[in-house]
Amino acid sequence: MIVVLLAAHSLALAETALDKVSLQLKWSHQFQFAGYYAAAEKGFYREAGLDVEIREAQSSDEPIQNVLSGKADFGVGTTDLLLLRGQGKPVVALAVIFQHSPLALLTRKDSGIDNLHELSGRKLMIESHSAELIAYLQSEGLGFGKYLVAPHSFDIDDLLHGKADAMSVYVTDEPFSLKKAGVAYNLFSPRAAGIDFYGDNLFTTEAQIQNHPERVKAFRAASLKGWEYAMQHPEEIVQLIYSGYGQKHSIDHLRFEAEKMIPLLPELVEIGHMNPGRWRRIAEVCAEQGMMRPDFDFKGFLYDPNQPPDFTWLYATLGGVLVFALMAGGVAFYIFRLNRHLHISEEHYRLLAENTHDVIWILDIKALHFTYVSPSITRLRGYGVEEALRQTIAASFTAKSAKQVDLALAYLWRYGEVMQHSMELEQPCKDGSIIWVDATVSVMRDAKRRPIGLLGITRDITERKRVAEELRRSEILLRTLYDSTSDAVMLLDENGFFKCNKATLTMFGGTELEYFYSKQLADLSSPEQPCGTDSGILANQHIAAAMKNGSVRFEWMHKRVDSDKTFPAEVLLNAMELDGKAVVQAVVRDIAERKQSEEIIRKLAFYDALTQLPNRRLLYDRLSHALSLSKRSGRYGALLFLDLDNFKTLNDRCGHAAGDRLLVEAAHRLSSCVRAIDTVARYGGDEFVVILTELLEYREDSSTQAGMVAEKIRAMLAEPFVLNVEWEDRITSALEHYCSASIGVAMFNDQDIDLDSIINRADRAMYQAKAAGRNMIRFYSA
Secondary structure, three states: OHHHHHHHHHHHHHHHOOEEEEEEOOOOOOHHHHHHHHHHHOOHHHHOOEEEEEEOOOOOOOHHHHHHOOOOOEEEEOOHHHHHHHOOOOEEEEEEEEOOOOEEEEEEHHHOOOOHHHHOOOEEEOOOOOHHHHHHHHHOOOOOOOOEEEOOOOOOHHHHOOOOOEEEEEOOOOHHHHHHHOOOEEEEOHHHHOOOOOEEEEEEEHHHHHHOHHHHHHHHHHHHHHHHHHHHOHHHHHHHHHHHOOOOOOHHHHHHHHHHHHHHOOOOOOOEOOOHHHHHHHHHHHHHOOOOOOOOOOOOOEOOOOOOOOOHHHHHHHHHHOOHHHHHHHHHHHHHHHHHHHOOOHHHHHHHHHHOOOEEEEEEOOOOEEEEEOOOHHHHHOOOHHHHHHOOHHHHOOHHHHHHHHHHHHHHHHHOOOOOOEEEEEEEOOOOOEEEEEEEEEEEEOOOOOEEEEEEEEEEOHHHHHHHHHHHHOHHHHHHHOOOOOOEEEEEEOOEEEEEOOHHHHHHOOOOHHHHOOOOHHHHEOOEOOOOOEHHHHHHHHHHHHHHHOEEEEEEEEEOOOOOOEEEEEEEEEEEEEOOEEEEEEEEEEOHHHHHHHHHHHHHHHEOOOOOOEOHHHHHHHHHHHHHHHHHHOOOEEEEEEEEOOHHHHHHHHOHHHHHHHHHHHHHHHHHOOOOOOEEEEEEOOEEEEEEOOOOOOHHHHHHHHHHHHHHHHHHHHOOEEEEEEOOOOOEEEEEEOOOEEEEEEEEOOOOOOHHHHHHHHHHHHHHHHHOOOOOEEEOOO
16 A cells, blocks of 8 residues: 555656646647647657647637747747748747648639649639748749639638639648548649648747757657657547547548648658758748748757757846846836826827827728828928828839838738838938838738738938938947937947947936946846847847848837836847947837827727727627637627617717717626627617627527626616716716617527628617617527
């Protein structure tokens, strides 16, 4: 007995000693990830001292972003990891599972599309992170604009029913459904054009490797051991996935996957092998197609399990620990103030937009003309608002900058995202002069997430460009201009800052410039940047990039030394030579006001100014997401359309101010009746919409659940509203007003139905509730 107890105690100690980590898959559980299930089931992770949580991707997930943000420790990604690394994301490839990409384009054989060139002018569904397919199409002369792009539904029935002419698929997955249905098909693989990318790459972040080198090494080794086992025992793993990880796919489907994966796995090298030369060839293909820069630096991208760990990160981290406690209070206070300022009226938003020094504008990317330009355009370029609205893109920029804008718009149409959120451009003024501007943009989308416009903020940076140029030309002018700018200008060498201008004191809150000497960039920063990377590590990377390339520009979260309050800044690092040694000049600009302007634009675009609830545009986006979620999970959702009874009576009697107060209170009551995952939106006037997601799998049970929520809302709104009303004689008194609600409910699941139809069904049910006497709930029935 004692021996048994000791053994149990030892086992418990071993269990508690396991290092908990998470693996983010890029799709739902299936044989595509067999090796990781095998490593967990056969105890390979446990033997390596790891307790691994394997997470399947959800409909709203961005798996790579989950790893970058620290929500997961490891992930499975496509060759797009290379593109992200080229954009400065700190992703590191640990191992290659598929030596050949499983991505291909699939068409029905009876569609008449027998070769790739016949896709010209056809509708394609191409999933994101499909660099090899984009490169394949471009290499065959099918550049962007030669075909129509539809959002990927990940439903093979859309191809069968003619909603798309071609669809990106995994050769190991979707063809099974067509084979089972007896539908003949064509597969077009990038390998036919010599584009042979890797597929399903195990990856992590630089921070993970630097902070936990032994964990990374152990996780990689255990995972590859799992893959060896899985491919030697495929039937065992098929049964394991079916019984332990959900039954989305049948046993036959999983076996099909296992069979089709064999040609994708390595034959002459071990699983996980990465060839640097082949990665370089992949980068060359992407560069040839304009998908990344040709001078990509592979340093740090490919993991070497035999490389000794680097502990220099530890020393940089320790410096930030000392200020963490004080900084937490400063951050909380800053967030509190920011949130308070966002809750202002629509008129306040408009005043800010029209009186800011920056120019705020909206561009219709379909018609390629400006639909809004703020009055500050006159101060910036001399043109009136009407004149600016009539200008084409070519007339709004110099020839060189207009080409940059055209390339950016082409990229937006191709990938659905902007190439970069900030661009420095030249614009002509009415008096014939040329100014430099910094244009910061964000994408406006319709209910189907398609880009329809750009929201932008343009700031005059002519002076900053002039200063930067003169600083490079003359050390004398550098000293003269040091104190003439509101930007903090500092000089940095290997020992830290050694020269600062007076604006540094204003920006960072010190009393003596000497305080900043010998400080590093990370010492004036929060411990971590918003991307999740340690500030010391990231600062050193930016400094190294500036030394290599001459200059680098980036956004940074700084902190004041007198209060630890953080603020966003734009930092320009210029490498230069001073007194015979290499130094770096840092120009820091506080962009808190610009960030606030960007948030104001976002609020104007997607939220109701009175109630602060999502507006109709955001409602359609949330409803589209709810439909996709219902389709994936098999659970029902419900849409409640409600109209306030007796609202017009209050408006007529007490005025619109009283009506507005009631609407705000009604919005608060509605929000208190639902879960955080649900949506309450103002549809217009005294009409509101509530979206309930992730109910139950059966319609009757889900309807009961939706009815309970509707009844809770009805009862809450039937309670009297106590409103402070100002009468014509300017006397204010409290008024008790009763305002019930008529509620219509429409259920939805994975049925084929559009957004407007769901809303119309709930609307019709609501009118039935009104006809029945108001203060009622009615469900839609066909």
